[in-house]
Amino acid sequence: MAYTAVTGGKEAIAEAEKLTEFFRLKDAQAILTVGMIETQLRLLVDRVMGEGGLYAPGYAALALKQAEGDPAEAAFLLRAYRSTLPRNHVSTVIDPADMRVLRRISSSFRDMPGGQVLGPTRDYTHRLLKFALREETMDDAESFLGKYREETSLPRERPADLAEPATDREGRAALPAFPKIADLLRKQGLMKAAEGGRAEEGREEEPFDITRQKLIFPVPRSGRLQMLARGETGAMTALAYSSMRGYGAVHPTIGELRVGYVPVAVPYPLDEGGARGEPLYIGEILLTEVETIHPFTQNASGEALFVPGYGLCFGQNEVKAISMAILERSLETSGTAPAQDEEFVLLHIDSVESNGFVSHLKLPHYITFQSSLDRIRRAQRAAGGKEAGEGAPEPQTGTPVGVKTETATAAAGKTAEADKEALTHGSRAD
Amino acid sequence: MIQVTEHAAERAVPAWTARIRADEKLLEVRGLTKRYGPGCSSCHQPETGEWHSSRCPRCGTIWACRSLDFHLYPGEILGVVGESGSGKSTMVKCLYFDEEATSGEMTLSVCPGDGNLLQASSQRKRYVRNHLMGMVYQNPYLGLRMNFSSSGNVAEKLFAASQFHVGRVRRRAAELLERVEIPLARMDEPPARFSGGMQQRVQISRALANDPPILLLDEVTTGLDLSVQARVLDLIRSIRRELGVAMIVVSHDLGVIRMLADRTMVMRHGAIVEHGLTDQILEDPQHPYTQLLVHSLL
Amino acid sequence: MEAARIEHPRPWMNRPAAAYNFAFLDEGSKREIRRKTLKAVAIPGYQVPFASRELPIARGWGTGGLQLTLSLLGPNDVVKVIDQGHDDSVNAVSIRRLIAETSGAATTEDTAKATLIQSRHRIPEERLRADQILVLQVPQPEPLRRVERSERLTRRKHAEMDYSAMWLALYEGIVRWGDITLGADYPVMVHGRYIMAPTPIPRWDNEKLHQAEHLTLFGAGREKKIYAVPPYTDVIPLQFEDYRFRKESFDGKACRHCGSTDTFLDETTDEATGLTVYQCSDTAFCRKRRGEELP
Numbered sequence A: 001m002a003y004t005a006v007t008g009g010k011e012a013i014a015e016a017e018k019l020t021e022f023f024r025l026k027d028a029q030a031i032l033t034v035g036m037i038e039t040q041l042r043l044l045v046d047r048v049m050g051e052g053g054l055y056a057p058g059y060a061a062l063a064l065k066q067a068e069g070d071p072a073e074a075a076f077l078l079r080a081y082r083s084t085l086p087r088n089h090v091s092t093v094i095d096p097a098d099m100r101v102l103r104r105i106s107s108s109f110r111d112m113p114g115g116q117v118l119g120p121t122r123d124y125t126h127r128l129l130k131f132a133l134r135e136e137t138m139d140d141a142e143s144f145l146g147k148y149r150e151e152t153s154l155p156r157e158r159p160a161d162l163a164e165p166a167t168d169r170e171g172r173a174a175l176p177a178f179p180k181i182a183d184l185l186r187k188q189g190l191m192k193a194a195e196g197g198r199a200e201e202g203r204e205e206e207p208f209d210i211t212r213q214k215l216i217f218p219v220p221r222s223g224r225l226q227m228l229a230r231g232e233t234g235a236m237t238a239l240a241y242s243s244m245r246g247y248g249a250v251h252p253t254i255g256e257l258r259v260g261y262v263p264v265a266v267p268y269p270l271d272e273g274g275a276r277g278e279p280l281y282i283g284e285i286l287l288t289e290v291e292t293i294h295p296f297t298q299n300a301s302g303e304a305l306f307v308p309g310y311g312l313c314f315g316q317n318e319v320k321a322i323s324m325a326i327l328e329r330s331l332e333t334s335g336t337a338p339a340q341d342e343e344f345v346l347l348h349i350d351s352v353e354s355n356g357f358v359s360h361l362k363l364p365h366y367i368t369f370q371s372s373l374d375r376i377r378r379a380q381r382a383a384g385g386k387e388a389g390e391g392a393p394e395p396q397t398g399t400p401v402g403v404k405t406e407t408a409t410a411a412a413g414k415t416a417e418a419d420k421e422a423l424t425h426g427s428r429a430d
Numbered sequence B: 001m002i003q004v005t006e007h008a009a010e011r012a013v014p015a016w017t018a019r020i021r022a023d024e025k026l027l028e029v030r031g032l033t034k035r036y037g038p039g040c041s042s043c044h045q046p047e048t049g050e051w052h053s054s055r056c057p058r059c060g061t062i063w064a065c066r067s068l069d070f071h072l073y074p075g076e077i078l079g080v081v082g083e084s085g086s087g088k089s090t091m092v093k094c095l096y097f098d099e100e101a102t103s104g105e106m107t108l109s110v111c112p113g114d115g116n117l118l119q120a121s122s123q124r125k126r127y128v129r130n131h132l133m134g135m136v137y138q139n140p141y142l143g144l145r146m147n148f149s150s151s152g153n154v155a156e157k158l159f160a161a162s163q164f165h166v167g168r169v170r171r172r173a174a175e176l177l178e179r180v181e182i183p184l185a186r187m188d189e190p191p192a193r194f195s196g197g198m199q200q201r202v203q204i205s206r207a208l209a210n211d212p213p214i215l216l217l218d219e220v221t222t223g224l225d226l227s228v229q230a231r232v233l234d235l236i237r238s239i240r241r242e243l244g245v246a247m248i249v250v251s252h253d254l255g256v257i258r259m260l261a262d263r264t265m266v267m268r269h270g271a272i273v274e275h276g277l278t279d280q281i282l283e284d285p286q287h288p289y290t291q292l293l294v295h296s297l298l
Numbered sequence C: 001m002e003a004a005r006i007e008h009p010r011p012w013m014n015r016p017a018a019a020y021n022f023a024f025l026d027e028g029s030k031r032e033i034r035r036k037t038l039k040a041v042a043i044p045g046y047q048v049p050f051a052s053r054e055l056p057i058a059r060g061w062g063t064g065g066l067q068l069t070l071s072l073l074g075p076n077d078v079v080k081v082i083d084q085g086h087d088d089s090v091n092a093v094s095i096r097r098l099i100a101e102t103s104g105a106a107t108t109e110d111t112a113k114a115t116l117i118q119s120r121h122r123i124p125e126e127r128l129r130a131d132q133i134l135v136l137q138v139p140q141p142e143p144l145r146r147v148e149r150s151e152r153l154t155r156r157k158h159a160e161m162d163y164s165a166m167w168l169a170l171y172e173g174i175v176r177w178g179d180i181t182l183g184a185d186y187p188v189m190v191h192g193r194y195i196m197a198p199t200p201i202p203r204w205d206n207e208k209l210h211q212a213e214h215l216t217l218f219g220a221g222r223e224k225k226i227y228a229v230p231p232y233t234d235v236i237p238l239q240f241e242d243y244r245f246r247k248e249s250f251d252g253k254a255c256r257h258c259g260s261t262d263t264f265l266d267e268t269t270d271e272a273t274g275l276t277v278y279q280c281s282d283t284a285f286c287r288k289r290r291g292e293e294l295p
Helices: A007-024 A034-040 A044-052 A057-066 A071-082 A130-135 A138-150 A168-176 A181-187 A221-229 A235-245 A318-332 A341-350 A353-361 A366-382 A408-413 A416-425 B015-019 B088-095 B123-133 B150-160 B166-179 B196-207 B226-243 B255-262 B276-282 B288-296 C027-042 C063-072 C090-103 C151-160 C165-176 C203-209 C283-289
Strands: A100-106 A253-266 A280-298 A304-314 B027-036 B062-072 B079-080 B103-108 B132-138 B214-217 B246-253 B262-269 B271-277 C080-082 C116-120 C135-139 C188-190 C192-194 C213-220 C223-230 C235-236 C265-269 C276-280
Touching: A044 A071, A044 A235, A044 C027, A057 A071, A057 B015, A071 A353, A138 B262, A138 C135, A181 A253, A181 A280, A221 A304, A221 A318, A221 A341, A235 A318, A253 A408, A253 C135, A280 A318, A280 C090, A304 B150, A304 C276, A341 C151, A366 C265, B015 C135, B027 B088, B027 B166, B027 B226, B062 B088, B062 B271, B079 B088, B079 B255, B088 B214, B123 B132, B123 C151, B132 B196, B150 B166, B150 C165, B166 B196, B166 C165, B226 B246, B246 B255, B246 C188, B255 B276, B262 B276, B262 B288, B271 B276, B276 B288, B288 C188, C027 C063, C027 C223, C027 C276, C063 C116, C063 C135, C063 C213, C063 C223, C090 C116, C135 C203, C203 C235, C276 C283
Parallel strands: B079 B246, B079 B262, B132 B214, B214 B246, C080 C116, C116 C135, C135 C213
Antiparallel strands: A100 A253, A253 A280, A280 A304, B027 B062, B027 B103, B262 B271, C188 C192, C188 C235, C213 C223, C265 C276
């Protein structure tokens, strides 16, 4: 076996960078602009914002361009950029009840105030490849948009943000109201009261900040929600799926799923401590929020209540928000399923960490391997000398107690992996 | 500390032997209480009275153990009998610090300076678990590392007592496993490959590794075949004879209690309803619940 | 090192997207990391949790060591970075570049000239001095992870000094294979109190931590822990009275470049002859022995 020392590293890296750039551009028929990615791949942009933990569609699109479409790499770029940014303000608590709704459905109630609004969704499309899209031109797009705007009486000019508001801010009353279903259930005394937040005025707790404090288990609820909110969509979906299929206790109904724009405000920066003036509106962000309803339990006073699960993420990423609500509830239950193990779930859903560590196997591990080689050769020598009476000691109780003997080949066959398996599966004995 | 010398027969007696007097209580428990839930005004005086269940009807709090008082003398076997939900297993788990007692006192005559061990530091509790008490669980998966060797299971206890000589540790492990009739040729096999009875015997050897003065046995024969049960019970009796270990034996089976226990206490809904010499309790039960149990003995 | 075309007195400020602080991390982050480092030095071998920052290098690729180096770096420091003992390994090059570009600090391959040495999986052969700091990159800071999955439980075990499971792991190796089977990242007892993971350095290097003149710091970025071995601290590999700790053996082998028989050797195949040959893992040390001048 050859373990060649790696030399010429600097030159190799420089060449690799050039080669990557070459592969990114060599077959380009036209340059893909950041704007194109932002406007025509919005769901991918939303996913990357959610996993990077930074609401910045333009930068997310740039990251995707740079990463040639790899969402994990793009989320990493965003996260790394985010960590260089100073934190100048902290917003006031946003209220998704104020959402400018694009889409709002409930699986628990057929009818409720505001109604079921399907909004932009592919849920009921037939998954058939539309080959005609290969020939799509800007004219086709504009002709469709023009017709659609007329049908629905939307303004002709495209506004600065991407969703088309039906009315301006003052005309908001013309839109139907979408009260939160969870609030309705709470008013009827059917749902557990929310912890902190609006349901308990005056008792505002500082939430845990996962970017400033290390998680220590058990984690407070705010810490869990933050980890889940920027978790990797695929990892969370898999775990939520396992919970629904039987490796867990959770099979809820969706009380409400809503997608839309929520206003964000910061406290007036020139406030001199004490009187808090009107918070300043700074813009709106697109969010997906899911509230699930789980079978009821009895609380301390013996009342039966529905228990909620909560999911919230950037952009339109419905499967992640649903998974988040399921996992949040699942972590409140106890049991042996992986989705009920807080350490298992929270430590393995972060895209930057999981991708980083799995990828790190590509780094040289010559030393660890060399050290194992030394061990295995020694073990082989020892096994060969066993007939001559070497090996583990024999306790002098009168009966010779040899150590389990193996042939050298069998010994070599057992890998360090198998040993490690046995060790980590030792039970909780004391 | 226990010295492990060359020959088993010349092994020095444990240090605690010197501190024990036969007429002094080895273990004393006062007011041991374990509660799951917040409690409320109507259930806050749990010591008194007969209850219909361990659960407070007002607040749903479960009082698994309600102010238990009992003691154990050196070398004696105390039986604890009761049906599921009586609190007997919870009580033993509190003694072994697997569960944290809500209130109460526990003292050991071998460490008088420690006072109430239920409130001792976690390092102190760990010392007690490693050196002064052995525990055998009903489910061997709780008491053993199933995928490690059996000798390793015993060795782990010796490592906890800072014995770091492999040769001596193996000798002691072999001695203990032989004592519980595990064939020496199998001492390095993992317990996962053993039968239920053998697994319980490995547990016993592990619990005895550091020669503790007290052994706690929680339903150790439940679920085993009758002949296997008999063998384990015989083993327990002979261990008491030879080593003078005091034991608390928990079982719902009065037959097991009759075979092993000198004294017995009967638990129901978290409280002790009757206690006394085993013979007397079996022949002349006073409390109606005890009478029910005794008359149900086939 | 390339000569920098300096317009701004601080070289890293000339980068086009210049918004980065000296040594990349903001001062607040550096302060927090240094405070945690001080705590780690005060409690040898104890893993101090810290809020690990994200860096432009991937998790698992040295962000922990890098955060330590960047927090300790001053404009007069001289930095050496190695991986598997080599300065020229791709990962070492990449990390050294990031350090140099964001701080303008001088870099070197000569261990004796460095004030800060960041290393993955090796301790340099040259004995380090009291004015030098060694920063090791840590993949798994928890030595008990081999025997216990849960972080909550391993923290408790360290608090109560409940290490019997670790000894059991060593014992099982002896029972099955006739000897302790652990290779690199061999667990050690620090200052008689905490069992520590020295990172996947070869067993050969373990003794360099014991009663050293220099400070050794350990950074785990992904797992978010910092720990330390202060100078003149006892670091003893776990061993039984009758099964002692043993280093790797290079009996009968020598470095094909400098002839050394007392350094850790890499195994490789000679292209010309097809024979297995050996060479010093610490490439800079090897070259120095051959009389070369190091940059």
